[in-house]
Amino acid sequence: MTNLTKTTSTTSPDDSNAPLIPLPPTAARATALAGSAIALAGTFLAWTWSEEFPGNLTVTGYPGGLQTLTLTVALLTLLFTLSGYGIKGLRWLTPGGTNSPVRLLALATLGTTGFTMGAISVVLGGLVNLEPGAWISGTGALIATIGAFALPHDAHGEQPPTGLWERIRHTLKAPAPGTPQKLPGWAEILVITGVFAAGLALFAYGIDIEYPELFIGFLIAVGFAFAALGKAGLLRRLSQLAGTHRKVAMIAALVAAICFPFTQTNDQYALIGAQVLIFATVALGLNVVVGLAGLLDLGYVAFLGVGAYTAALVSGTASSAFDVKFPFWAAALAGAAASLIFGVIIGAPTLRLRGDYLAIVTLGFGEIFRITVLNLNGVTGPDITNGSNGVTNVPDLNILGFDLGIQHDFLGFSLTRSSNYFLLMLLFTVIVVLVFRRSAESRIGRAWVAIREDETAATAMGINAFRLKLLAFALGAALAGFAGSVQAHLGYSVTPEQYQFAGSVAPNSAFLLAAVILGGMGTIAGPLIGAALLYLIPAKLAFMQDYQLVLFGLALILLMRFRPEGLIADRRKKLEFHEHEQQTTPDAPPPGSTTGVAKAGA
Amino acid sequence: MNTMTTTTATTTAVLDASGVTMRFGGLTAVRNVDLTVNAGEIVGLIGPNGAGKTTFFNCLTGLYIPTEGKVSYKGTVLPPKPHLVTQAGIARTFQNIRLFSNMTVLENVLVGRHTRTKEGLFSALLRGPGFKKAEQASHARAMELLEFTGLAHKAKHLARNLPYGEQRKLEIARALASDPGLLLLDEPTAGMNPQETRAAEELVFAIRDMGIAVLVIEHDMRFIFNLSDRVACLVQGEKLVEGTPQVVQADERVVAAYLGTPFEGAPGAEEAAEVQAAEDHAAEDHAAEDQTTEDDADAPSTTRTNRTEGDTP
Ligand SMILES: Nc1ncnc2c1ncn2[C@@H]1O[C@H](COP(=O)(O)OP(=O)(O)OP(=O)(O)O)[C@@H](O)[C@H]1O
Ligand SMILES: [Mg+2]
Numbered sequence: 048m049t050n051l052t053k054t055t056s057t058t059s060p061d062d063s064n065a066p067l068i069p070l071p072p073t074a075a076r077a078t079a080l081a082g083s084a085i086a087l088a089g090t091f092l093a094w095t096w097s098e099e100f101p102g103n104l105t106v107t108g109y110p111g112g113l114q115t116l117t118l119t120v121a122l123l124t125l126l127f128t129l130s131g132y133g134i135k136g137l138r139w140l141t142p143g144g145t146n147s148p149v150r151l152l153a154l155a156t157l158g159t160t161g162f163t164m165g166a167i168s169v170v171l172g173g174l175v176n177l178e179p180g181a182w183i184s185g186t187g188a189l190i191a192t193i194g195a196f197a198l199p200h201d202a203h204g205e206q207p208p209t210g211l212w213e214r215i216r217h218t219l220k221a222p223a224p225g226t227p228q229k230l231p232g233w234a235e236i237l238v239i240t241g242v243f244a245a246g247l248a249l250f251a252y253g254i255d256i257e258y259p260e261l262f263i264g265f266l267i268a269v270g271f272a273f274a275a276l277g278k279a280g281l282l283r284r285l286s287q288l289a290g291t292h293r294k295v296a297m298i299a300a301l302v303a304a305i306c307f308p309f310t311q312t313n314d315q316y317a318l319i320g321a322q323v324l325i326f327a328t329v330a331l332g333l334n335v336v337v338g339l340a341g342l343l344d345l346g347y348v349a350f351l352g353v354g355a356y357t358a359a360l361v362s363g364t365a366s367s368a369f370d371v372k373f374p375f376w377a378a379a380l381a382g383a384a385a386s387l388i389f390g391v392i393i394g395a396p397t398l399r400l401r402g403d404y405l406a407i408v409t410l411g412f413g414e415i416f417r418i419t420v421l422n423l424n425g426v427t428g429p430d431i432t433n434g435s436n437g438v439t440n441v442p443d444l445n446i447l448g449f450d451l452g453i454q455h456d457f458l459g460f461s462l463t464r465s466s467n468y469f470l471l472m473l474l475f476t477v478i479v480v481l482v483f484r485r486s487a488e489s490r491i492g493r494a495w496v497a498i499r500e501d502e503t504a505a506t507a508m509g510i511n512a513f514r515l516k517l518l519a520f521a522l523g524a525a526l527a528g529f530a531g532s533v534q535a536h537l538g539y540s541v542t543p544e545q546y547q548f549a550g551s552v553a554p555n556s557a558f559l560l561a562a563v564i565l566g567g568m569g570t571i572a573g574p575l576i577g578a579a580l581l582y583l584i585p586a587k588l589a590f591m592q593d594y595q596l597v598l599f600g601l602a603l604i605l606l607m608r609f610r611p612e613g614l615i616a617d618r619r620k621k622l623e624f625h626e627h628e629q630q631t632t633p634d635a636p637p638p639g640s641t642t643g644v645a646k647a648g649a
Numbered sequence: 650m651n652t653m654t655t656t657t658a659t660t661t662a663v664l665d666a667s668g669v670t671m672r673f674g675g676l677t678a679v680r681n682v683d684l685t686v687n688a689g690e691i692v693g694l695i696g697p698n699g700a701g702k703t704t705f706f707n708c709l710t711g712l713y714i715p716t717e718g719k720v721s722y723k724g725t726v727l728p729p730k731p732h733l734v735t736q737a738g739i740a741r742t743f744q745n746i747r748l749f750s751n752m753t754v755l756e757n758v759l760v761g762r763h764t765r766t767k768e769g770l771f772s773a774l775l776r777g778p779g780f781k782k783a784e785q786a787s788h789a790r791a792m793e794l795l796e797f798t799g800l801a802h803k804a805k806h807l808a809r810n811l812p813y814g815e816q817r818k819l820e821i822a823r824a825l826a827s828d829p830g831l832l833l834l835d836e837p838t839a840g841m842n843p844q845e846t847r848a849a850e851e852l853v854f855a856i857r858d859m860g861i862a863v864l865v866i867e868h869d870m871r872f873i874f875n876l877s878d879r880v881a882c883l884v885q886g887e888k889l890v891e892g893t894p895q896v897v898q899a900d901e902r903v904v905a906a907y908l909g910t911p912f913e914g915a916p917g918a919e920e921a922a923e924v925q926a927a928e929d930h931a932a933e934d935h936a937a938e939d940q941t942t943e944d945d946a947d948a949p950s951t952t953r954t955n956r957t958e959g960d961t962p
Contacts, residue, residue, distance in 0.1 A: 481774075485773050485774050491768075491770050493759055493760050497760045504743065504747035504749065508760050509735035512732070
């Protein structure tokens with residue numbers, strides 16, 4: 048679209064806007080195109096000779112495993128490069144930046160191919176194990192990257208970046224997309240449906256990955272590809288679409304989630320899906336407390352524990368101290384109620400504290416819960432929870448005659464035990480999503496955000512800060528309690544070790560908080576995505592179990608440095624495009640803030 | 650009490666503060682101040698920097714618990730809790746703007762409606778017709794106020810993206826959203842250019858015409874003397890003079906207080922010496938005090954608010 052102006056502006060002598068690699072723009076684009084085509088072609092050849100490397104990369108004409116990843120990202124690079132040529136049917140790909148997505152996709156191709164080559168060499172012992180196909184794809188990816196970084200900048204006019212790192216970051220800057228041309232309503236709905244179907248496919252693919260090499264390659268490809276889609280303006284376009292058709296988007300998301308168990312035949316992977324869902328739901332509950340009300344709760348997993356223990360104790364298992372068997376709905380309500388009471392008991396004294404103090408006290412209370420259930424073992428305390436053995440043999444649920452413990456077959460699909468629980472958990476997720484959304488968009492939610500923004504000003508607006516904080520805390524606790532009641536049945540047993548501050552099994556307080564922050568505070572999609580990532584990465588990369596917490600810390604530091612708002616930016620942060628509008632409109636003259644200072648000091 | 654007949658006939662006291670004293674350790678920021686604001690009045694509060702004007706406001710609105718004295722609104726004594734004070738009908742703005750910066754302009758005003766709406770969590774979750782009606786009414790009222798302050802076209806912008814002058818206006822709109830009977834403005838024109846200041850003047854008159862009494866702190870003398878029916882001057886925490894703008898303007902003690910010239914028998918000078926002595930005496934105490942408040946004189950210290958939030962009603 049604006050290629051002409053971009054091309055001319057790069058020929059100007061001002062070399063701060065010159066691309067990183069000096070090439071004429073046409074040559075650069077041709078290089079990127081050729082490189083991605085070569086990388087693509089290479090995936091159809093054998094990359095190695097031995098089937099010892101997982102995924103069977105030895106077949107010519109049929110890409111497998113890691114080759115499919117390279118194939119996908121190379122294809123995307125090709126398409127986005129073509130879009131840069133202004134080819135009619137492809138221009139919709141790049142409403143925002145044109146060249147920065149190509150750069151990121153070329154990096155994705157280089158990353159996945161390079162990683163695969165490295166992995167083959169390490170696994171099989173040496174570069175000799177690489178067949179020509181791998182070298183072809185690798186070279187193609189390198190050429191594409193060189194071409195991509197020779198393409199002109201998308202963003203102009205800022206002060207010249209200094210240093211290599213700054214210059215690289217500058218090459219990846221992209222303008223926001225302009226106002227889209229209006230699609231007919233049905234087409235927009237179709238787009239939304241397609242996107243959620245793709246999302247489901249991506250999630251199912253990720254869960255079904257069987258060996259760590261492929262998962263790392265998957266992360267590289269998906270990470271860069273999403274960054275590229277963001278730079279191209281597609282993600283923003285999409286969130287606008289989802290905003291105008293909110294109901295449709297929610298239903299599409301729900302349908303996609305319902306479809307997930309039907310894509311799984313292996314109970315092991317369906318179990319991961321169900322556990323991701325529990326983790327995600329609890330993270331969303333925490334988001335009420337942290338994201339809306341701004342209360343840093345470091346002991347949140349205790350509420351999940353209270354719910355799970357309550358449900359387990361009333362489940363009728365022989366190892367429970369109580370000889371009662373509640374129907375599931377009553378057990379879930381009991382779990383939520385117990386969590387809520389625990390939340391109020393903890394919240395009432397601690398919520399008078401602000402900031403850091405609250406974090407420390409909640410951290411303490413979280414540990415107190417764990418140690419208490421450890422001690423209610425009949426030796427160091429009354430026998431209620433069986434101490435470190437936990438409440439075991441929690442029976443499977445039977446809801447209205449539907450036994451969740453066994454496999455059910457419908458119309459050629461089979462729902463395994465974990466799939467059944469996934470669908471049950473999904474019901475709770477929907478409830479939590481609705482609770483989050485409806486409370487956020489109300490007088491109560493606004494008061495929470497006001498307290499988070501400025502507690503003093505909020506109280507001066509007539510908000511009883513303590514009461515509202517307690518409400519947020521109790522609501523968050525109750526939501527976690529609900530999720531706990533499903534967790535107790537899914538996992539057969541409930542033990543104190545499941546509810547630590549930080550540990551190797553995902554729903555723990557540190558990971559919950561990380562899921563909220565990584566995904567994006569105050570959003571619905573954020574914690575869900577954050578939780579999925581934080582569950583899948585450790586589950587799939589079992590070999591780094593020992594370094595998990597180190598890597599976790601490192602990842603958080605990097606995130607805070609480069610994307611403090613999380614993967615999904617808050618609705619309010621999306622309003623940033625108003626900032627651009629404001630800067631360009633002349634009707635907003637900057638007031639004399641200097642006179643203000645002078646006057647105040649007078 | 651002060652029954653000065655001004656332009657309006659009504660002389661019922663909206664605000665009646667008597668003997669308000671606020672001590673921070675050895676420093677007496679406000680000393681035995683009496684002040685009445687009658688219905689339909691605009692009262693100005695002036696005084697040099699550090700005179701205790703903002704502290705006095707904080708005492709009125711419950712952000713600080715006054716060491717001594719009591720504050721009553723329309724005849725009932727106010728508890729020193731900010732949200733109850735707002736509930737009763739006193740709204741305020743802050744000297745250093747305290748908007749909810751990551752909320753939109755409209756949402757800021759909607760937060761101001763908090764005390765005048767009742768919809769609780771369950772109502773929000775169930776979304777019955779009552780909830781929708783209340784939300785709509787709140788939105789309509791908020792838009793009305795944005796219209797009134799001239800910010801309606803920016804309703805969907807983030808508060809932090811507004812220019813300074815508009816942020817001050819938004820603070821006023823947000824305060825008005827609680828349907829107050831008395832509005833306290835702390836330096837509403839600080840940082841404004843002359844045109845904006847004039848517009849602010851019109852705005853304050855319009856607020857008064859809506860039947861809301863106004864108590865305003867300001868350093869801009871032209872503004873305050875134009876605006877006010879009555880002006881009180883605070884120096885070193887004590888009320889020096891109170892009267893019509895003409896009287897206060899002519900009072901040489903006021904001039905002296907602003908120019909800083911000590912003159913014989915002036916309570917200001919004595920106080921200064923006394924405060925200095927007290928400060929020297931309790932130097933260590935201050936070091937501790939100052940640390941909690943160094944960033945923001947408006948903000949109550951943490952412990953203080955916590956005490957304010959003593960129990961739930
Ligand atoms: N929380 C506090 N703790 C200790 N001292 C305080 C506190 N708040 C205010 N003070 C002191 O009280 C005195 C009065 O301050 P105040 O902010 O009320 O002055 P002001 O009249 O509003 O001045 P300005 O015109 O600069 O806004 C100052 O000496 C200030 O340092
Ligand atoms: Mg002040």
